[in-house]
Amino acid sequence: MPVSEAVRQWVDQVSSLCQPESVVWCDGSDAERERLEKKAVSEGALTPLNKEKLPGCFYHRSAKGDVARTEHLTFICSKTKDDAGPTNNWMSPEQAREKVLPLFKGTMRGRTMYVVPFIMGPRGSRFSLVGVQLTDSVYVALNMRIMTRMGNVAWEQLGTSKKFTKCLHSLGDLSPERRYICHFPDENEIWSIGSGYGGNALLGKKCLALRIASALGKREGWLAEHMLIVGIESPEGELHYITGAFPSACGKTNLAMLVPPPSLKGWRVRTIGDDIAWLRPGPDGRLWAVNPEAGFFGVAPGTSRKTNPSAMATIARNTIYTNVALRKDGTVWWEGHDDPPGADLLDWQGQPWKPESGEKAAHPNSRFTAPASQCPSIAPEWEKPEGVPISAMFFGARRAGVVPLIYESFGWQHGTFLGATLASETTAAATGKVGVLRRDSMAMQPFCGYNMADYWAHWLEIGKSLTRPPKIFRVNWFRRGKEGQFLWPGFGDNLRVIRWALDRASGRGTATETAIGHVPKLDSIDRKGIDVSDDVMKELLRVDPTEWTDALKHQADYFSPFGDRLPKGIREEHEALAKRLRSAPAAPQPAR
Ligand code: GTP
Numbered sequence: 001m002p003v004s005e006a007v008r009q010w011v012d013q014v015s016s017l018c019q020p021e022s023v024v025w026c027d028g029s030d031a032e033r034e035r036l037e038k039k040a041v042s043e044g045a046l047t048p049l050n051k052e053k054l055p056g057c058f059y060h061r062s063a064k065g066d067v068a069r070t071e072h073l074t075f076i077c078s079k080t081k082d083d084a085g086p087t088n089n090w091m092s093p094e095q096a097r098e099k100v101l102p103l104f105k106g107t108m109r110g111r112t113m114y115v116v117p118f119i120m121g122p123r124g125s126r127f128s129l130v131g132v133q134l135t136d137s138v139y140v141a142l143n144m145r146i147m148t149r150m151g152n153v154a155w156e157q158l159g160t161s162k163k164f165t166k167c168l169h170s171l172g173d174l175s176p177e178r179r180y181i182c183h184f185p186d187e188n189e190i191w192s193i194g195s196g197y198g199g200n201a202l203l204g205k206k207c208l209a210l211r212i213a214s215a216l217g218k219r220e221g222w223l224a225e226h227m228l229i230v231g232i233e234s235p236e237g238e239l240h241y242i243t244g245a246f247p248s249a250c251g252k253t254n255l256a257m258l259v260p261p262p263s264l265k266g267w268r269v270r271t272i273g274d275d276i277a278w279l280r281p282g283p284d285g286r287l288w289a290v291n292p293e294a295g296f297f298g299v300a301p302g303t304s305r306k307t308n309p310s311a312m313a314t315i316a317r318n319t320i321y322t323n324v325a326l327r328k329d330g331t332v333w334w335e336g337h338d339d340p341p342g343a344d345l346l347d348w349q350g351q352p353w354k355p356e357s358g359e360k361a362a363h364p365n366s367r368f369t370a371p372a373s374q375c376p377s378i379a380p381e382w383e384k385p386e387g388v389p390i391s392a393m394f395f396g397a398r399r400a401g402v403v404p405l406i407y408e409s410f411g412w413q414h415g416t417f418l419g420a421t422l423a424s425e426t427t428a429a430a431t432g433k434v435g436v437l438r439r440d441s442m443a444m445q446p447f448c449g450y451n452m453a454d455y456w457a458h459w460l461e462i463g464k465s466l467t468r469p470p471k472i473f474r475v476n477w478f479r480r481g482k483e484g485q486f487l488w489p490g491f492g493d494n495l496r497v498i499r500w501a502l503d504r505a506s507g508r509g510t511a512t513e514t515a516i517g518h519v520p521k522l523d524s525i526d527r528k529g530i531d532v533s534d535d536v537m538k539e540l541l542r543v544d545p546t547e548w549t550d551a552l553k554h555q556a557d558y559f560s561p562f563g564d565r566l567p568k569g570i571r572e573e574h575e576a577l578a579k580r581l582r583s584a585p586a587a588p589q590p591a592r
């Protein structure tokens with residue numbers, strides 16, 4: 001396979017820097033997969049799982065201090081700090097060369113360096129981007145093979161072009177002290193050292209397809225978003241595609257693979273993507289989306305035949321499991337699994353585990369890596385080069401209170417504001433405390449490769465270029481009652497909420513106008529077949545102006561560091577919300 005001269009030169013440079021013992025150029029073939037799997041097993045990076053029950057599946061345990069994205073060690077290396085903005089860590093390109101580059105010196109001595117070419121986006125699509133990852137982790141190479149279109153297919157797409165993202169990765173010594181994930185949006189380059197985990201190490205995913213791509217999209221007039229994409233088809237055959245931006249571990253995979261409840265007969269779901277969407281205005285004035293990935297790197301805990309049967313079917317073969325619990329018979333388990341844990345479990349660190357220990361058997365951020373093509377609900381059109389047109393977009397997060405089950409924005413600018421002010425209780429997907437409320441604007445705060453104020457401005461510009469923009473909604477599946485219980489059943493039943501939104505997008509569906517947006521009336525959302533009382537529904541839909549007036553202050557604090565860069569449209573929406581809240585009745589309840 002002819003390889004671009006630019007690639008050869010760069011591989012030579014990196015080889016002399018990292019000094020690997022050997023270099024393996026990946027072609028993406030099945031024979032190569034088998035070779036890499038064997039190598040991984042002999043190195044102890046992978047354990048083969050039960051061949052009958054989990055054919056083609058492997059198990060991996062990552063280092064104890066390397067189990068989630070480390071945002072404090074993630075940097076945007078743009079020319080100026082202002083270009084990275086107040087929500088990103090910034091390092092100057094010079095400083096990165098001084099501080100981070102030396103860590104790569106000789107780091108691959110005695111090891112193999114894999115040259116992993118890959119496409120983000122459908123093969124042959126003019127929207128796709130090519131990357132080449134150089135890595136000394138066979139686990140990473142095998143994961144990239146599932147998550148991207150990897151191998152000769154990427155060399156074909158690249159041809160003699162120099163336009164590819166240079167993704168340099170080494171495990172280093174896995175110490176957080178010497179861990180850096182650096183992005184160079186101007187040089188189209190990524191350096192990652194010291195981690196073998198997920199978003200820190202699979203550089204096509206968050207690093208390329210979000211941080212680098214978002215900066216590119218700003219220059220070229222498109223959007224790279226932390227969004228699922230799914231088609232929803234009514235019994236009458238009306239098909240709408242939607243996207244959902246939810247922060248890490250807040251429900252994208254589950255919504256992307258939703259299975260309609262029995263009482264919603266005839267509804268069908270077409271999965272396109274579960275984590276990342278690239279969106280472009282089309283010639284028809286609509287917004288079109290592609291999924292740049294080829295696999296799912298999904299959260300294991302909570303995944304069951306009850307909550308997400310499509311995911312369970314997807315991960316029954318050819319799947320790599322990371323940091324879940326392991327049974328003696330070579331099967332896997334995690335908290336929330338349908339089956340009982342059994343007596344012979346090893347936890348995610350390889351220690352014997354007992355339910356009464358009070359510890360989790362699987363790490364809360366344990367994951368599966370599985371090919372998207374294995375998903376029973378995968379849409380036949382999931383790899384269409386031009387993507388699918390989007391009717392509605394959903395911003396959602398984990399909020400125990402304040403935020404209703406769903407509400408509809410007044411339009412694109414207000415919808416952008418709803419996304420911009422998204423906040424969520426933190427999860428185990430990133431290191432740090434879990435359950436703390438923090439801003440995660442557009443679910444992109446950890447993934448935006450440039451100043452977020454410019455990013456909101458870019459959203460507002462994109463909206464102006466659309467004659468048929470998607471309707472924008474805010475959702476919250478996670479509102480809790482007095483005992484701390486989730487008030488809404490969630491999962492498949494979320495279709496009831498989506499259905500109301502699609503009705504609204506089509507000019508149907510009833511709503512009450514409130515200060516924050518259009519909220520469903522008490523009976524707007526179909527509750528046939530679920531046990532959600534009027535009182536619970538009222539609580540789910542409750543909008544308390546006092547709580548929102550408080551939220552308004554937090555929003556102002558959040559916007560303040562952006563100074564004059566904050567776009568006028570966002571400021572206007574913040575002021576308009578304040579005004580509506582001042583004239584809102586004290587405690588409105590959803591009307592019948
Ligand atoms: P990333 O891959 O980290 O970007 O996460 P994601 O947004 O795809 O999250 P995912 O769908 O994997 O869900 C994370 C966790 O939330 C899992 O434990 C799910 O079981 C749980 N979850 C998802 N949807 C719902 C829901 O509707 N209700 C409740 N209560 N839990 C949910």
Ligand code: SPV
Binds near residue numbers: 205
């Ligand atoms: C997330 O944290 O949002 C993920 C997993 O989807 S990772 O690939 O680690 O970013």
Ligand code: MN
Binds near residue numbers: 275
């Ligand atoms: Mn994600």
